[in-house]
Amino acid sequence: MDALIYPGSFDPITKGHLDIIQRSLKIANFVVIAILKNRAKTFLFSVEERVEMIKSVMKENGFFDYVKVVIFDGLTIKLCEKEGIYTLVRGLRAISDFEHETAMFLMNRYLEPKVETIFLMSSQEYSFISSSIVKEVAYYGGDISSHVPISIASCLEKKYFDKK
Numbered sequence: 387m388d389a390l391i392y393p394g395s396f397d398p399i400t401k402g403h404l405d406i407i408q409r410s411l412k413i414a415n416f417v418v419i420a421i422l423k424n425r426a427k428t429f430l431f432s433v434e435e436r437v438e439m440i441k442s443v444m445k446e447n448g449f450f451d452y453v454k455v456v457i458f459d460g461l462t463i464k465l466c467e468k469e470g471i472y473t474l475v476r477g478l479r480a481i482s483d484f485e486h487e488t489a490m491f492l493m494n495r496y497l498e499p500k501v502e503t504i505f506l507m508s509s510q511e512y513s514f515i516s517s518s519i520v521k522e523v524a525y526y527g528g529d530i531s532s533h534v535p536i537s538i539a540s541c542l543e544k545k546y547f548d549k550k
């Protein structure tokens with residue numbers, strides 16, 4: 387397969403996301419990591435910060451030449467049209483993800499029948515990681531080193547340290 391789009395908030399990127407990117411690169415030659423910039427949602431990190439954080443993690447892991455990091459605002463199907471890539475990849479963690487992911491999958495296909503979504507089951511060690519939980523634990527000073535790349539742990543520390 388040529389290329390996949392991996393859309394998400396990545397606020398921040400976790401080891402779970404990294405696992406999905408790494409495994410996507412076994413199926414596709416190239417992955418477009420698409421970061422949602424949505425005014426209706428509140429993010430901890432600005433979209434520019436998220437771009438830089440993902441790029442650093444990609445460099446640290448040797449994936450930089452096989453990915454492109456883009457920002458999108460609006461419908462994912464519009465991004466598919468813009469990139470000329472109609473296959474999305476999403477990670478599925480516990481059963482709780484299933485309902486929401488099914489709704490998104492069906493809506494994307496309704497809006498643009500050319501769009502297909504590949505779901506990768508999360509690896510066991512990352513099945514219960516989410517950016518939200520990571521942020522909460524980091525906020526209270528808990529250890530998140532197993533859940534996010536080391537550079538991201540530093541960004542979280544800096545963000546919360548600067549805020550307090």
Ligand code: PNS
Nearest residue numbers: 393394395396422460461462463490493
């Ligand atoms: O990492 P997330 O927050 O689970 O990612 C959600 C994302 C970005 C994939 C989803 O919110 C999305 O696709 N947003 C774009 C708007 C859109 O296309 N909506 C229609 C499909 S439900």
